[in-house]
Every structure is written in C-alpha cells, then in structure tokens.
Amino acid sequence: MTDTTAPAGAKSARPSFSLRFSARDLTNVAIFAVLMIVVTYAIGMLGILSPLVWLAAVPVSVLVNGIVFMLFLTRVKHAGMVTLLGVVVALFYLLTGNTIFSTIGIIVLAALAEVVLWVGGYRSRWAAIWSYTIFALSFFTPFLPLVFDRENYLQSPSFSRMGEEYVAGADALATLPVLGVLALAIGVAGFLGALLGSAMLRKHFVRAGLA
C-alpha cells in the first residue's frame, strides 16, 4: 500500500492529497472515532426504554456528535483524515453488528464530507458546517434495511395478524414517510449540531487550549 512508509511527524502546513498519515494523525483519528462511538452508544442506550425513544434518540446523538466532529476538524492537518475517520467508524460498526449497506453508506458520506471540506480549503467555518451536515446523514444508514427490506417486515407474523387493510395502511403511512421525516430530521439535526459544535468550540475548547 502507499502508506506503509509514512514518516513520523510529516506535517504540511498546506493541505494536500497525500495519504501519508503521521502517528499523531492516526491517534487523533482514533480518539475522535472512539468519542463519536461512545457518545452515539451512550445516547442510544436511552433507546432501550422503547423503540419510539430509540427513533427520537438518533437526532439527539447527531446533535451531540456535532461537538465531537467540529473539534475533530480543528485537528485535521491534511486530506484523507475525515475519510479515514469514516472508514474506521464504519468498520467498527460493521464488527459490532451493523449492515453492509450502512458500512458503505458511512464511507461514501465521509468521503463526500471530505470533498466539501477540501473545497473550503480545510479552514472554512461554513465548509465545516456543511461537511458535518453531510456526515450526519450517516446516522440514517442503519435504517436502510427498513427501506430495502420492507416486504419482509410487513409480512412478519406480528403484522399479518393485523388484517390486510392494516398492513396496507402501515405500508403507506408508517414506513417510507416516517423514514423520510427521520432522514430530514437527521439532516436538520446535523446542521444544528454543527452550529452547536462551533459555538461550543468558541465557548469551551478554544479557551481551554484544546482546539
């Protein structure tokens, strides 16, 4: 692979498309990936109460992860780090039982977020905010099986007992529009989360010397 001979401490002031990660870059990506996963799971734990709370918890974790992501962007020194973050988060979720749809979706969205960031020269605040809005859509990817595999759910025993018109009603009302609303809510939460994150950055982390 191209990055087997990464020199330790290679730091370029100008963002470039080199994929030479220094050891410091890799540990930075790792710690922020862990923070994102822990925040997501900590808020997702609320979903154990009931699946309805579980749906509502997703936009909340998008909002809170905005803080983590915006802080991460202050440490991005060169191209590829956001994509790498997406790849390792996706692989971790794959190993803890997520769908392959979700894994591919997270990686693609992270690469798109990276492109937006690159267009903004890696230092633009608004590019960072839009970048997180795109990345936040990756929180919708675990629901993709509900979109592709809907017949299977609607034909499940619990459903078929409800009668035909009920299944038809649920098919029309309860699935795709609800999922669309959820996707929209996640997008809006991503934008708000990015704003919250940059506000938190100014309020706490710059002052503490961490940003």
Place this chain on the structure above:
Amino acid sequence: MPEIAAAAVARRGLDPRSKILLVLLVSLAVMSPGGLLFVPAGVVLAIALALSERAWSRIVVIPVAAVVMYLLGWVLPLLWTNPVVTVVAIGCGYLIRFVAAFGVGAHLIATTSPTQLSAALHAWRLPRAISVTLAVMLRFFPVVAAESAAVLDAMRLRGLAGATGLARHPILSMERFTVPMIAASLRASEDLSASAILRGLGSRHVPVSLDPPRFGWPDLMLVLALATVAAASLLLPNPLTTVIA
C-alpha cells in the same frame, strides 16, 4: 500491558482473525433480507461465546434481551391489537437482529487486545493507516469509558445527573456531560499517543508480534459449531418466522 499478554498466552481462545470473520458472517446473515431465520442461531452462538469467556453479565443480558424482544415483537401483538403495539413490534423485529449480531461482536471487543488485533489485521495486509487506527481505538475505549464514568460521578455529586435535569434542560445537561468528557479524554489521549509514538507506533518498521495469530483447535471447533447451527436453523422450525396459531 504485560498481564493481558500473559493471560492471552495462558488461556488461548479463538484466533482474532476467526473472531473477525465470525462477526462479519453473523452480521451479514442476520441483517440480510430474510435474516430472521438465523437470529436464534446467532443468539445461541453469542451465549456460547459468552460462556466460553465466563462473561457472566453477557450470559444473563443476551438471553433476557432476546426473550423480551420476542415477547414484545411476536407474542404481544397476538394478545392486544393496537397501533402503538404494532410500532413497538416492528421496532423489536428490527432490534432482535442486533441482539444476535451485537452479542457476537461483544465477544470480539472483550477478548481481543490491541496488539492481537493489529497483528491479525497486518496478517491480512490491511493498509497500515486503518489497522493502526483500529488497534489504537481498541486501546482508547477503556480510557473514554473511565473518563465518562468520572464525569458522571462528579455530576451526581453536585446533583446534576438525573432524569429530571435531562428533561428540563436537555441541551445544558448534554453540554455539562460531553464537554468535560471530551476535554478529559483528549488530555488522556495526549499522554497515550505520546507513549505509543515512543514505543514505535509511527515507525516504518513492521513490529513483530510476540503472540502471532495462529489457527488452532478452538477455531476448528468454531467451524463445526457454525456448521451445526447453520444446519439447525435451516432444518428446525423457527419461532421467529412461523406464525403462532
């Protein structure tokens, strides 16, 4: 971490590579369309793995979660027809897949040390950036968990933790939890990454593992067990896909 390495040598479990393959296989089987067929087999496998490492909490939690999902998703809609019950049932039909996949994944996370993981990923010729990052992540999880627990303790001491506070000021209580948690974790990670770089994390030489991944008899037993549960889930009647009359 000499004690972890010593324990790994003393009681060898599965090869890390077969654990990773097992998790991928189970999550692909369970999450794919029609995957409910394999959920009972996955749950049995997850319980057996938890038994093999004597993880008592998981031995209790996995079956209880599976039974609760089954009762809410399959039995309750028969007894009580109600829109809310249906929504809960759909959610549980989705979540029961996660019980199986997560139970098997938890075994991988709990029993694989960062060095074992990076040796396994290196044996697969994965790009170094990805394998090193994944191994470092595995090392950071306990750190972040410890810092979160400390922040929660401090909040409890000041009477800030609790459901009422979270309901009344959601943004404020999220800020009070996440900001110190992130700051403390970042400070701890600075020390950890400095020590990792000192021990040659960024060097161009490939480290040699003291405990190289080897396939052994536990892996053979795993293959046999997998074949058995796969055959059983195809041949035996499945409570999740048959309608209760």
